[in-house]
Amino acid sequence: MIIGAKDVCKLLGIVIISACAVFVSTLFLNYNLDLNGIEAQIADESRALYDALVMTGSVVSAVSGGCLLMTSVVMLCFYIKHYIDSHRKELGILKAMGYSNIRIAAGFWVFGLSVFAGTLAGFSGAYLIMPAFYSVQNESGLLPDFSAEFHPRLLILLVIAPTAAFALLSVIYSFFRMKTPVLDLLKGKPDSKSRDVAAKDNMPFLKELKKITLRGRRSLVFFIAFASFCYSAMVQMSFGMGDLASEMMSAMTFMIGVVLAFTTLFIAVTTVVRSNAGSVSIMKIFGYSGRECSSAILSGYRPAAAAGFVIGTLYQYLLLKIAVEVIFKDIENVPVFEFNVQALIIAAVSFAVVYEAVMLCYSRRIGKISVKEIMMEAE
Amino acid sequence: MIRAENIRKSYGTRDNRCEILKGISIDIEDGGFTVILGASGSGKSTLLNVLSGLERPDSGSIFYDGENIAELSDDSLTAFRRKNIGFIFQQYYLLPNLNVDRNVKMGAELAGNKDYADIINALGLSEKRRKLPRELSGGEQQRVSAARALAKKPSVLFLDEPTGALDEETGRSVLDYICRLRDELKFTVIMVTHNANIADMAKTVIKMNSGKIVGQYRNQTQKTAYEIGW
Numbered sequence: 236m237i238i239g240a241k242d243v244c245k246l247l248g249i250v251i252i253s254a255c256a257v258f259v260s261t262l263f264l265n266y267n268l269d270l271n272g273i274e275a276q277i278a279d280e281s282r283a284l285y286d287a288l289v290m291t292g293s294v295v296s297a298v299s300g301g302c303l304l305m306t307s308v309v310m311l312c313f314y315i316k317h318y319i320d321s322h323r324k325e326l327g328i329l330k331a332m333g334y335s336n337i338r339i340a341a342g343f344w345v346f347g348l349s350v351f352a353g354t355l356a357g358f359s360g361a362y363l364i365m366p367a368f369y370s371v372q373n374e375s376g377l378l379p380d381f382s383a384e385f386h387p388r389l390l391i392l393l394v395i396a397p398t399a400a401f402a403l404l405s406v407i408y409s410f411f412r413m414k415t416p417v418l419d420l421l422k423g424k425p426d427s428k429s430r431d432v433a434a435k436d437n438m439p440f441l442k443e444l445k446k447i448t449l450r451g452r453r454s455l456v457f458f459i460a461f462a463s464f465c466y467s468a469m470v471q472m473s474f475g476m477g478d479l480a481s482e483m484m485s486a487m488t489f490m491i492g493v494v495l496a497f498t499t500l501f502i503a504v505t506t507v508v509r510s511n512a513g514s515v516s517i518m519k520i521f522g523y524s525g526r527e528c529s530s531a532i533l534s535g536y537r538p539a540a541a542a543g544f545v546i547g548t549l550y551q552y553l554l555l556k557i558a559v560e561v562i563f564k565d566i567e568n569v570p571v572f573e574f575n576v577q578a579l580i581i582a583a584v585s586f587a588v589v590y591e592a593v594m595l596c597y598s599r600r601i602g603k604i605s606v607k608e609i610m611m612e613a614e
Numbered sequence: 615m616i617r618a619e620n621i622r623k624s625y626g627t628r629d630n631r632c633e634i635l636k637g638i639s640i641d642i643e644d645g646g647f648t649v650i651l652g653a654s655g656s657g658k659s660t661l662l663n664v665l666s667g668l669e670r671p672d673s674g675s676i677f678y679d680g681e682n683i684a685e686l687s688d689d690s691l692t693a694f695r696r697k698n699i700g701f702i703f704q705q706y707y708l709l710p711n712l713n714v715d716r717n718v719k720m721g722a723e724l725a726g727n728k729d730y731a732d733i734i735n736a737l738g739l740s741e742k743r744r745k746l747p748r749e750l751s752g753g754e755q756q757r758v759s760a761a762r763a764l765a766k767k768p769s770v771l772f773l774d775e776p777t778g779a780l781d782e783e784t785g786r787s788v789l790d791y792i793c794r795l796r797d798e799l800k801f802t803v804i805m806v807t808h809n810a811n812i813a814d815m816a817k818t819v820i821k822m823n824s825g826k827i828v829g830q831y832r833n834q835t836q837k838t839a840y841e842i843g844w
């Protein structure tokens with residue numbers, strides 16, 4: 236089939252995110268299962284700690300695993316849509332020659348392999364770090380010693396089932412996408428969104444272009460907001476975690492936040508640049524400078540990033556507040572939880588710096604797009 | 615005055631190198647109408663790209679009023695095109711997400727031209743102003759491409775098969791409109807075509823074959839778009 240190994244490699248984002256999701260979930264679920272095994276040996280005075288640990292485990296794996304899973308689903312659909320958009324000619328020709336939709340869609344199962352690679356990596360990674368994790372969890376020494384066991388059902392739940400589900404999802408989603416009539420595939424589907432946005436004669440062309448570029452790519456606006464949401468929430472949360480839970484949890488949250496945010500940001504911006512390369516090259520032919528092109532194409536995403544950041548801040552604050560008041564309410568000397576202004580400032584400044592640096596890098600890349608790009612594309 | 619001296623251009627990697635332009639020298643006078651004729655694959659489009667500063671030659675010089683654009687940096691070359699050059703491409707190259715109006719505006723704004731609607735109407739596109747390129751026929755796209763180039767008010771207009779996708783009647787009217795604008799605005803026209811009849815409209819005709827100039831002549835009288843054969 237036409238989907239090559241190279242296309243699957245482009246799914247690196249999904250590999251990374253599913254690896255993170257499974258890594259966290261494996262650690263905590265495995266810990267909970269092992270903890271369950273020694274429930275009988277728990278002394279009454281450690282009961283509250285035991286309950287809190289079980290609860291934390293479930294919440295953490297549900298929240299982070301669930302969020303990350305959702306992200307992977309959205310991202311996978313996005314990739315497939317993008318793949319079909321950028322290969323619509325080939326796919327249209329296949330359809331015109333009489334290949335059935337389901338026959339073409341069936342080939343898309345290979346996208347599921349990215350999930351396999353990611354979940355397997357996350358799963359193995361979790362087992363590597365497990366001994367250290369177990370001893371940190373029981374730093375207080377209140378629980379009896381126990382070591383990590385291997386639970387085959389976790390392998391099925393966290394690796395095999397997601398792989399199968401994602402492969403199936405790829406086929407089903409692409410099947411629906413392939414229902415587009417042949418001619419629309421060959422010529423490009425009229426996109427009602429970008430049509431006829433009331434043309435204001437007095438609005439400068441570059442401003443209009445910026446508006447239309449944003450409007451035509453709402454999913455990317457979402458991704459950029461999501462990236463800044465992840466960064467904001469996870470990094471600020473990691474400051475709180477250091478006091479509330481353990482250094483290790485804090486470091487893990489921090490890492491996941493950073494990885495998730497930058498993977499998403501990177502994918503979104505790469506897509507923006509790649510899908511506009513042709514237009515940029517035409518504009519350069521006519522004499523628009525690289526700077527004009529890149530500001531029209533990249534500068535519109537700042538408000539989305541800012542909004543994501545604010546939501547992330549509120550989200551982490553509420554989440555930790557609830558955690559402290561509900562989960563740890565029976566445990567003594569849990570530190571008082573307050574909004575951490577210092578963390579907010581650090582997160583905001585570091586994100587702004589990285590965001591602008593990434594955008595600067597990419598506007599350089601737009602600057603380097605050659606006027607011949609469009610001519611190569613047409614051939 | 616545009617003067618090209620001994621332009622060479624090759625494509626491909628070292629083992630598989632192929633010389634497309636094999637030492638081309640031409641002079642093109644300001645405000646003139648020059649047609650370049652030649653078989654498919656003879657290097658006409660490549661020559662146009664090099665002359666217009668879209669591509670650098672491997673060697674040779676291209677002087678615009680004494681300034682060698684082959685030596686300009688990328689940024690200066692872009693600024694040069696912005697100020698001087700208009701294109702109508704063989705493959706149109708419209709911005710796919712923008713409607714006809716905005717595609718033309720893209721060119722018009724570079725020249726501070728606010729009256730581009732006249733050009734759209736003159737090219738018979740007034741009904742299509744809100745359509746996206748993919749909703750247009752090939753010939754309509756070609757006319758949008760022409761409107762965009764003309765709205766830019768260039769001092770040199772490069773045309774690569776500007777009537778390739780047009781029927782006789784529309785083709786004649788587009789050529790006629792370009793000529794009328796040229797009389798008014800006095801820009802230089804350099805046109806590539808397969809259609810030897812169109813050469814009768816030109817002042818200077820250059821014939822190319824396999825990357826070389828094989829002939830050049832001047833027409834005593836220039837026919838109009840409605841007088842030439844088709």
Ligand SMILES: Nc1ncnc2c1ncn2[C@@H]1O[C@H](COP(=O)(O)OP(=O)(O)OP(=O)(O)O)[C@@H](O)[C@H]1O
Pocket residue numbers: 625626634652653654655656657658659660661704
């Ligand atoms: N980017 C490129 N890489 C390699 N070869 C190229 C490239 N562009 C053009 N060529 C080759 O250069 C030769 C001349 O191409 P060009 O487009 O200039 O021809 P042309 O005279 O305009 O033909 P036509 O009338 O069909 O448009 C062709 O043989 C083509 O294969």
Ligand SMILES: [Mg+2]
Pocket residue numbers: 658659660704774
């Ligand atoms: Mg050509």
